[in-house]
Amino acid sequence: MEIEIRSQTDDEIVFVVRDAEVPFVNAIRRCAMVNVPKIAIENVNIIRNDSAMFNEVLAHRLGLTPLVSNIDAIEGMALPEDEDYEESQGVMFSLYEEGPKVVYSKDLISSDSKIKPVYDTIPLVKLKEGEVLKIEAEAKVGYGKEHAKWMPTTVCAYKQYPEITFNEDVDIDYDCADACPRGILKSDKRSKKIKVLDIENCSMCKSCVRASVNNYINVGYHENDFIFRIETDGSMPPKEVLLKACDELGEKAEKFIRFSEEGGSN
Structure with missing residues (x-):
């Protein structure tokens, strides 16, 4: 080849x-x-939302906001296959804004300087005079097979x-x-x-x-x-996605070979 x-x-x-x-x-x-791990906002706590946008729509928009997910960013974070994944804490984001203004992705404040929105100019919501938006969110590592927000491509x-x-x-x-x-x-x-x-x-x-x-x-x-x-959303370089995909495919092949050699036993 x-x-x-x-x-x-x-x-x-x-x-x-x-x-x-x-x-x-x-x-x-x-x-x-x-099968390539990526970071995305999973849990959203909307403390106050005076805007015309429903809480569910706002949470969905936050989840689809691309976050930096290269090798350095993901290192040390729990993966879905880890036993302590559910109990582990991801990267926390906070946002507090008052209108009138358009709230952009750059207004999300991350607890980890390495992990932040890829683009600063993604509009999240528009606030009118006197409207307040206050949220807390948690980003975790996931896979595209679970949700499109974890799909790097x-x-x-x-x-x-x-x-x-x-x-x-x-x-x-x-x-x-x-x-x-x-x-x-x-x-x-x-x-x-x-x-x-x-x-x-x-x-x-x-x-x-x-x-x-x-x-x-x-x-x-x-x-x-x-x-x-291969085109990515900017969360990680496309070459990195390709190499990780090849590694995952190799691991699956090795697992299948071991399974066959052991006569179908776990």
Whole structure:
């Protein structure tokens, strides 16, 4: 198996996986979504809420506010599989604001300087003149399989590597290039050919195939090659999510192997 990174930013990574199979790639996708630990607000104590927003809606909005959850932030915090998870105390947040103003995520005061909202400008609630909002909240580590607020990825998807071929036995159909919605095909009448500008941007929608009256172009894919994209909500780097997902998948495989070698005994 070969892996080639195509692009990488603070919150997105795109890479190509070659000589792999769909079950394996899909297992990585699922692990990245639901088996990577992340910090999110779990318990909310609303002491006073004079705003027009219901308490339940406000608590839900707080839970979905991304918090810094990289390796350094999570280190030392109890995980859901730990025996003392329910009794352990997470990171505490407090908020006290008076209107008129818009309350933003930056107004949440954390008991741990490392763990704070990823973005300062997420609007939480709007307070009118004289309205007061006072809350206390507790953030804990969880997994995306329990709730979306613990899911580190906003996009985690793959597609099979596109393949475009041309039928040299028929006349060149330049109209099929104009039908491409992503502009990856370009007609070059001087050299009498259609150029493929960016094969990896092809969505395999086959608009070009439908536009060709003489079946000049064919769109398919490489069966064992994939383009994988991971985008996070900023709580942790996408590369960290990928590595942790691979570690989790490896541990599951080792557990299954031990289970098989021991004859199915626990």
